[in-house]
Amino acid sequence: MKFFSPRLSFLILVVLFLSSCGSEKEATKTVADAPVYTLVFLDKTQSVNVNRQYVNEKYRQTLTDIMENNMKNKGDKLEVYFIHENTSKARALSLMIRTEKESLEGVNATDREAIETAFQLSLQREKGIFLRQLLTKLNQQNTGASNLSTDIWASLPVIAKAGESGADVKVYYFSDMIESVKGADRRDFHIKPPHDDAQAEEAAKADFKKLQQYAIGSPQVTIVSPFEATASSKENNPHVTHYWQTLFQELGGVTVEEL
Template identity: 75%
Template sequence: MKFSSQLKYILIPSIAVLFLACGGESETTKTLPDAPVYTLVFLDKTQSVNVNKKYVNEKYQRMLKDILEANMKNKGDKLEVYFIHENTSKARALSVTIRSEKDNMDAANATDKEAIETAFSLSLQREKGIFLNQLLNKLNETNTGSSNKSTDIWASLPVIAKASGSGSDVKVYYFSDMIESVKGSDRRDFHRNPPKSDEQAEGEAKSDFIKLKQYEIGTPQVTIVSPFEPTASSKENNPHVTHYWQTLFQELGGVSVEEL
């Protein structure tokens, strides 16, 4: 009897510990919600990119619509537009965030769930319709100031770093020819001195990385939406410039760059 009593006191706490351990594991294996998407769009407003050109305008409009559909799906998803010119990092032109929220469906029946989904979808589409109009207005906005003479793409890096620090899923789009052009002995001017080979482009990118590594950009998805037609010559659409940016982003954080 004494042995049975002792066994009881040993088993009860052991079972309790096992129960708590199982409960703890259940909590930690729950699926966490997806991080909000933080979209950065950099629109080139310098002299070298003509958005009034039919091919460019149609391509850019189509891409902006696709970006909205792909990235703006849930409450908290955010999109910001910056103009690329002489003062890129200070040129935020638009900031919008999805406010539509889907009602809780845990206790809803099939009919109520369908109604909730429909209401959310309609609200979301209304928001995206407003955002698209704002985006297209910014796309077609003309920069007639003196800032259109310089293209400071480096200045987009602190903007990306700030977005990456938010904990969001960051996606970056450059609507640009990516011709960095800033005066100064420690800057690049690809209008005057473009890289003439991939080797030169890599060397310049790795050298510039030393100056730019202070920006912790994380691992965003980076896409270059070029203004060049498929028939453009290599003189117009210099592949070594693209290679420069691919190398620089790779150095900054192992980030791959897609060109469209």
């Protein structure tokens, strides 16, 4: 049997360790470089009035923040869907950052600054165009019969599809989250809302059995509420929010933030 000398054995261990570190760094880099895939669901039903000053200002500012924070690099994507009777088929806008930064490899400090400045100018120009399109969709009215139903469940296959891309998925619901669809196996929170958290949890866990087919992964989910802080619990039912928090927890351990 052939044995390595202590010195050679040590060198082999060092090489293996450095190789392992390189692989870990590469894996980390791959995760860090994953594009951001933003899904915006805008409620276009009768119960949400974006013409109200408070709602319009809050929604405009939040959309501006989303554009600024989520659309930073080539490949970052944003899609808008309208929430109404046919949510999953109601894609209203699809945007993707195409501005690309020149390679900084081997450049001096002056050229590096020039490349960075040119990239930011081009990026901001592109985002400005996108933001105008986004705000136009916010103010677009839905006067058709589809505004009588609110199918939020239908957003789940859309989220699952986005998750298949391998991107960092961020989901925003600009909605009162009042699911309202007719049918024996559906929820209509306008007619029968949950009256306490226990009832909300029971409903969410029952609905999970119908919806668990959608592998939504681990998106970041935010509800952008149209209600002012002074709204009554009758208007802004906290148990409806608890229903969604429970459902997303059941679907993938996803925590829901509310703005």
